[in-house]
Structure formats: C-alpha cells, structure tokens
Amino acid sequence: MTLAVLPAEPELGPQKRCTVCGDWWPLDPEFWYVRRYAAGEPATARGRTYSRHTPVVHFYSRCRACWADRAHEQYVARSARAHVRAYMRACGETA
Numbered sequence: 001m002t003l004a005v006l007p008a009e010p011e012l013g014p015q016k017r018c019t020v021c022g023d024w025w026p027l028d029p030e031f032w033y034v035r036r037y038a039a040g041e042p043a044t045a046r047g048r049t050y051s052r053h054t055p056v057v058h059f060y061s062r063c064r065a066c067w068a069d070r071a072h073e074q075y076v077a078r079s080a081r082a083h084v085r086a087y088m089r090a091c092g093e094t095a
C-alpha cells in the first residue's frame with residue numbers, strides 16, 4: 001500500500017493513496033473502510049489455513065468516495081438488468 005507522510009501536510013500524519021482516484025487521504029476510518037482481524041482468527045494464505053499470530057488492521061485500497069461510486073454503478077447495472085427482465089416478462093418472452 002502506498003503510505004506516506006506528505007511533506008506538504010505533515011500535520012495530517014500518515015496518508016494513503018487511493019488506487020482508483022489517486023488522491024491522498026489521512027489514514028483514518030473517516031476516509032477508508034477498515035477490516036480488523038483478531039489474533040487467533042483462522043486465516044488463509046497460499047492455499048494453507050493457519051491461525052493468525054498478530055492482529056491485522058486492513059485499510060481498503062479504494063477510498064470511501066470511490067467505494068460509494070462503485071456501489072452506485074453496481075446498483076444502476078442491477079436495476080437496468082431488472083428492468084430488461086420485467087420488460088421481457090411483460091412481452092411474454094423468456095430470457
């Protein structure tokens with residue numbers, strides 16, 4: 001992950017770069033979705049299952065704004081497909 005304290009904004013602390021929009025955002029759950037994995041939780045890597053030794057805090061690679069864009073695109077695509085299916089049903093066609 002691309003993580004740095006930007007020389008122009010040292011007061012914001014470490015910042016992370018979004019892989020989609022390319023913007024830098026402070027490493028904070030306000031800007032990123034976070035997944036936390038506790039120690040002792042089963043984990044899978046390279047086809048093997050093992051017990052995690054240390055807790056892990058994983059920040060998503062795209063920022064919250066890009067996640068929202070993606071969710072909206074998926075919603076639009078889903079509803080468009082639903083409209084096509086409803087139209088086909090109304091016409092008595094099967095698809």
Ligand SMILES: [Zn+2]
Pocket residue numbers: 018019020021022023062063064065066
């Ligand atoms: Zn982004």
